[in-house]
Amino acid sequence: MRKTFISISLLFSILVMGGGLTQESYWDIQSVSNPLISPDGTYVIFTKKFIDKKNDKRITEHWIMNKDGSNKRFFVEGSNLKWSPGSKKIAYVKEDENDTSQIYVKNLINESESKITNFGHNVKDFSWSPNEEFFSFSAFQEYEDNWIIDIPGKVDGEEYEWTEEPTVVTTMHWRADRIGELESGENHLFLVDSSGGAAIKVSDWGLDYIDDLHWLNNSQILFTGNNSLDDLQTPWKQTSVFLLNVQNKKLEKISDQKGVFMKPKASIDGKKIAFIGHPSKDYSSVAHDVYVHDISSGKNKQSTKNISSSPKNLFWLPGNQLVFDLDARGSSKVMKLDIDNLNLTEVISDFTDQFFLSSVHKDSLYGTHATPNRPGEIASIMNSRLTRLTEFNELILGEYNLGKTHEVNYQAPDGTPIQGWYITPPDFDENKTYPLILIIHGGPHAMYRPAFNYSWHQFASDGYVVLFTNPRGSTGYGTEFANVIDNDYPGAGDLSDLLAGVDYITDKGIIDTSRMYVQGCSGGGVLTAWVVGHDDRFAAAASLCPVTNWISMVGTTDIPAWTFEWFDKPFWEDPSNWLDRSPIMRTGFINTPTLFMTGVLDIRTPMPQTEEMYVALKEAGVDTALIRMNEEWHGTSSKPSNWFRTYGYLTEWYERYKK
Template sequence: MNKKISLSDLRFFEMKLFLITLIFVTSINLLSSQGEKKFFDPMDVFDLSWASDPQVSPDGKTIVYVRKSNNIMFDNTSSNLWQISVDGKHHQPLFSGLNNYQSPRWSPDGKKLAFISDESDANQIHIRWLDSTESAVISNLQESPSSLSWSPNGKWLAFTMNVKSPIEAIVEPRSKPEGAEWAERPITIVNTRYQYDGQGIVDPAYRHVFIVSSDGGSVRQLTNGDFNHNGSLTWSLDSQQVYFSAYRSNNWELVSNEADIYSIDIETGELDQITTQSGAERSPTMSPNGKYIAFSSQERRPLAFTPKRIALVETQNKKIRILSESLDGDADNIIWAEDGQSLYFSYDEKGIRNIGEIALNGKYEKIIGGLGGTTIGRPYLSGGFHVANNIFAYTHGTSDRPSDIGVIRNNQKTVITSLNKNLLGHRKLGMVNEITYNSSFDGQEIQGWYITPPDFDPSKQYPLILEIHGGPHLAYGPSFSAELQIMAAAGYIVFYNNYRGSLSYGEDFALLLQYKYSSQEDFADHMSGIDALIKKGFVDSKNLFIAGGSAGGIATAYAVGLTDRFNAAVAAKPVINWLSKPLTADSMVGQIYHQFPGPPWEHLEHYWKRSPLSLVGNVTTPTLLLTGENDRRTPISETEQFYQALRLRGIDSAMVRLPNTSHSIASKPSRLISKVDHILAWFERYQSDPEEIN
């Protein structure tokens, strides 16, 4: 006997079938989406993490490092402390959350960790007792400390900190009637260096050396006077003297690139000047046997680039010798080997940061390359390392990942973290390719890189963005860049180069732009690279775009005065008028001395020739200008001059002003995203239909 099926039973069956089908289809789609990688999206910036400042424990077993990550709710970058064993195990946070933790420093016996944190609202010095996992604040400071350094006996921590100086008013303020509302009192400025980018106009303050007991208590100021005393700091082996750098001259504000090494006795306050030569001697570090102090030595000369050398001074007779004469470039991050017979350091070569070792006879060799990945916005050379007990920890960066922690032990190199695997392992990124070519100006070889869009097809043609680095005496490399990956994901070939004047190619190359920035010479370096890529067949010559920030913004503004080949341009935080910029920016003293033949009132023609404003009458390229309103390095008045000149000439242009933002316009994650959004939106306006390949 057949059972009769009711209408309700049928509907229930249909609903059940529908749900089963829906679950099945959803599962298939989910599996498909998991297998198919997405392009890098601007909002992915909020999910990036990267490592910096690794510190190896004295026994060589554990690494503590600063782990940085972006926060989408607070639009900032937080710094937390993580630890990991050198074999990659036991990876866990020491301090994490919304507060910032930085500058971890192991005590000599490895039982304590000093660090700086703002978890008490202001930045203070903290100690972590590693055997009990207890932590405590050991300072009560009014200003932020820096350059933490343990004494060899573990009893003291030395650091530097600003101390404000009273301002002498020109007139005494008048007394106002009770209840009266008067205008704010005038601000009196009498010091030469009165402004700093990111801080604005500042009250007079001088940096001094302090010590505090590692058990906590009151801090004690060691140095005095209206001078700046800077780290890094190092101690004598008996824990009685602290060494630092300073330029203790009455005219220090008017002098660029001068500093000497000093020591001060922590009991008597006796000051001893260790070096007296002209130039900058900085970053002292005591040898394991106390016989030498190694330091960074830089000649003082009126040139835009002078290499930093590794130097030694004997503690007994103060005799100085330079170790790294044969190294054609900067030597940084100097650390003694445990046997005192050599030093480790970092140096840059052809767009790559390396760790090197130099013996006391001056012979050096490369240990490893590939440091980087700590500047996630643009692909600047970056990264650092630390070594203890013959174990190296370094920031390992690649073209498709920000920095992880790399380790060298027993001559074996291992990357022991993968901070972005869960994000970037599921993103299809643009591929970074190297290119070398000769400049049309003089045949000079130039190194560059280009990023192809994800799913790149060499049989097609793509629009191209030339992105120019700042400095100009800095360098890009084949490192991960969130900004440039976003551009590539939007369908562009992104080209960047280390044009003449860039670092990592030696002193002669760096000085090719002496008194010539900007010029037709660096312009030729850029255009020759574009032509070399066009010859490869995959660049649409009718869709060329140019962008750059700071020195790159200058080059962009200068380029559109020399050519009409670009469909559109974006000049971020540029200098437009060299006659006005040096006398309105915070870099006045150093810039005039190092980059120009003299002050602007003595060399009007030279300053004007270097200025993009001198070429504004030639500009036909639609140009967007992008600058922070609080920029003190390339003040927004420079942007305003170019914008108003372009508007007077009827050139399609726009000015984007970023409120409450300094020269670091991408310092907040949302600002980085907004910067690239504006660049791409501006370029999209002026794209023409792609060419067909014959």
């Protein structure tokens, strides 16, 4: 026994004393998420992803384990897994022999599989009725296209190799990143017997199902939908909460008539419905509050106020309590709300890691836990104590000595408090100086957090100090902080926040100021181009998937209504603000060598945005390069091989330049 203990201790020492992270181990990292505890509290199903190196893709599997993390094993392939109310079966969606997504059910005891639906269109979302007799599900229904040109000279019975019919576009939002062209129509709701058979339609035209489908009781379903269908408005600002009786098809909007509401969740006793929302649509970013709908009175009560960000997942606990996770100052915290006295408390006090809640059983909470030095693993919280249930990456990451993550808090020139972090190299020596990379987040309404990021730790292992901050406009610090950049992005405020962070870290005397670099993707790409258009301190920059020209952006992106909202007036009435906030208009002020990198399929910040500024810098005589990443939509690293290419291009670009 003593020999075994010594051997294990020696192995642990060898692992911990390893060198810095290497790129090659990225192939081996696995990710786990979305643990769902069974209704009887016995088993947990979860999602596990890994890289298929040969075929350059990420594989998704669903595994099952005991509630304490023991007996982990593969269970099924598919998507959107859901437990039966009796905990004996699991339903999921996967493609059938006709490549159409259908509902399947797998028995937990004998692991037999049954196909439930034989629907003509892809099943998207679904929910099991409390008595297990029915499934409600959503499927897309296409509008009729009545604008078709009849071509003369066509003879019946003859086959012609004519060009495919064109796409006729009459809507503003007719495409989506990672999908391409969208069909025009609505998502409707259907009902099918849980044993199979024909499905019937229970919702009608004029209501587009969005998300959050589940049953209030055996006759009513609850969901987020859109019955405004205003194509000229931002789609995600048109959501409301609905209750639909599947027997008489009576539809009721239970959220307020004005505002934005979503994510309903029925209480355990079925007497209340919690959801989140905001009473106005006039915002760029807002922290949605929790509302509780009393079914007997029909009244809604706002139950939170001035919280840091929008709650993500609502769950009811016994005793009129809600739990949910939300972002707050760089962490994903779990909060408990007593809906009687509206007392809001942290489940784990002073929690600074990340816990992404995904299911509950009585007072036990299940989710994904991530730290600065480890990616997310399945974990539970019981009695305010967190326990990790998986460690899929511990063996591989235990081989390396990783850099340390440090929190910083500083003030912008106007006194605005800013939070950030920096990662030092594994062999950091405070008496030496190191090159710096400032990484800027996208969104722009998003939040950087001190959670494990392979690229950032790889930069640190390669000798860089990595700085990442949350400038004004970030979420997690309340509505006012996030919304302050409305009609002011990019601007002087977020620019000063970022540069003040660089000043703060350089004042520590640990940075080689001749080797400082800046990068970001999407909204971070915007601000990277904005930074070098206003400041020359960086030796080189990399702007990934940026917006560089707001006027040309609005007509080519998949989010046009949202883009129009950033400006007080449309550009044809007054183009001045559109031009003033376009990084391309700062070309004449740029001296910093700037690399551009964008996915060729990107229609969020389309490739022409990158190409326009690349050509402008070329003409202006600034060192630049354009990387067109194949098979990438928005972002540059969805394909595993492109992660290596992205990292390689960035580091080789930085190594070329020194002030």
